[in-house]
Amino acid sequence: MVGPIAFGTILQPLNSSMIAVALVGIQEHFGAGPATAWLVSGLYLATAVAAPAAGRLADTLGPRKVSLAGLALVALASLAAPFAPSVGALVACRVVIGIGTAAQYPCGLAMVRRAADRMRADSHNALAALTVCSQVMVALGPTLGGVLVGGFGWSGIFWANVPLTVIGAAAILLWAPTDPAREGSALRRTVAELDLPGMLLFVAAMGLLMYWLLSLARTPYWWALGGAAAAGLCTVWRSLRAPVPFLDLRLLSNRALSFTYVRTIATYTAYYGIFYGLPQWLEESRDLGASGAGLVMLPLALMGIVSTLTATRVQKRRGPGPLLLIGSVVLAAGGLLLTLPTGSSPVWLLVLLCLVLGIPNGYNSMANQNAVYQAAPAAQAGAAGGLYRTAQYVGANLAAAMLALLIGSHSTDGGLHRAGLAIAVISGCLAVAAVGGLRRGRGVVRGRGA
Secondary structure, rough: HHHHHHHHHHHHHHHHHHHHHOOHHHHHHHHHOOOHHHHHHHHHHHHHHHHHHHHHHHHHOOHHHHHHHHHHHHHHHHHHHHOOOHHHHHHHHHHHHHHHHHHHHHHHHHHHHHHHHHHOOOOOHHHHHHHHHHHHHHHHHHHHHHHHHHHHOOOHHOHHHHHHHHHHHHHHHHHHHOOOOHHHHHHHHHHHHHHHHHHHHHHHHHHHHHHHHHOOOOOOOOHHHHHHHHHHHHHHHHHOOOOOOOOOOHHOOOOOHHHHHHHHHHHHHHHHHHHHHHHHHHHHHHOOOOHHHHHHHHHHHHHHHHHHHHHHHHHHHHHHHHHHHHHHHHHHHHHHOOOOOOOOOOHHHHHHHHHHHHHHHHHHHHHHHHHHHHHHHHHHHHHHHHHHHHHHHHHHHHHHHHHHHHHHOOOHHHHHHHHHHHHHHHHHHHHHHHHHHHHHHHHHHHHHHO
């Protein structure tokens, strides 16, 4: 019974991945170019800020109330999105959707645990199922999005949210435990601890950085880079002074953690470069349309699920080091393979390419996640996990900027090849770092043995 309670948790991974096959249709509808990259970045920025805030509000107001409020935001923004008069208005809808979907995972975890305690059941299986379900939804998003866009146009990915939010709200009202009464002082204390200045500074730094990166394809806006640097320095200053900072950058004094975060940013820049770049090329240069692109991407999704299960077994026996090497090497190979396809490449060859490209995500995700847990002090595990999620979102934003710079508003063979080469270079550096990490690990083992 705990599964239906957290049904809403599928909304965030779906909305982050279905957009991959809708970008071309949105560009054509609005006559927009690189500005559509904000449809990706806006949601990730909103999620990065809203997720920790929603978790704290859930602890104070109750997860049931916060989750229902988030679902209402998703439904309203999704109903408005198909009628957006401009790309800017559509980006605003995506931001609201990001805020609403970000609340579902922390609230879902809290409700599942409370329901399991009430029924005296083991919550671990349910929580594991939520994690796997989230990964599956991310992987299947382009395929489902392709079906929706093929049947209803780009607005289909927004219309789909409406019945999902209704089902999620009904499940919460029927099965979720009632929120306990809370004191008004607790709410005021929680709001004070949200570190709103830190959130705003982080959004300003990332937003200005994205604005500068997207301008590089035309006329660079150097003032935006200066503003991003200033906002970034203020973010660091705020993090080091706030009692409960939005981003606890003091954790970066842990070298193992800081290196893992940098590696995570680079990994997700490469991975999302594939995840968003390949469907656009399949639609425009290969001329498969949204439905065809979604079907070709399906092997990537299925292989990602298989690699996650395989990586779990390898992790238990060998630790994260070998996973990082395998994931980085295969990701680099996938980047190089992206320099080969042309608009006349047969579909079966593209399917094989997607099978290869689906391998590294499971290995890299499992390895980086476990590296964070191993390096983080037990008392700061929550803050370390929050920074890990932020690193993922930063990587996704950088991937959107990279694609806008290398591919532009229309994907050609040359644009895909440039993106593939960039992904191969990033992944090659990650592979070299993984080899170095394995050698250092063996040196430690030998030193202990001596």
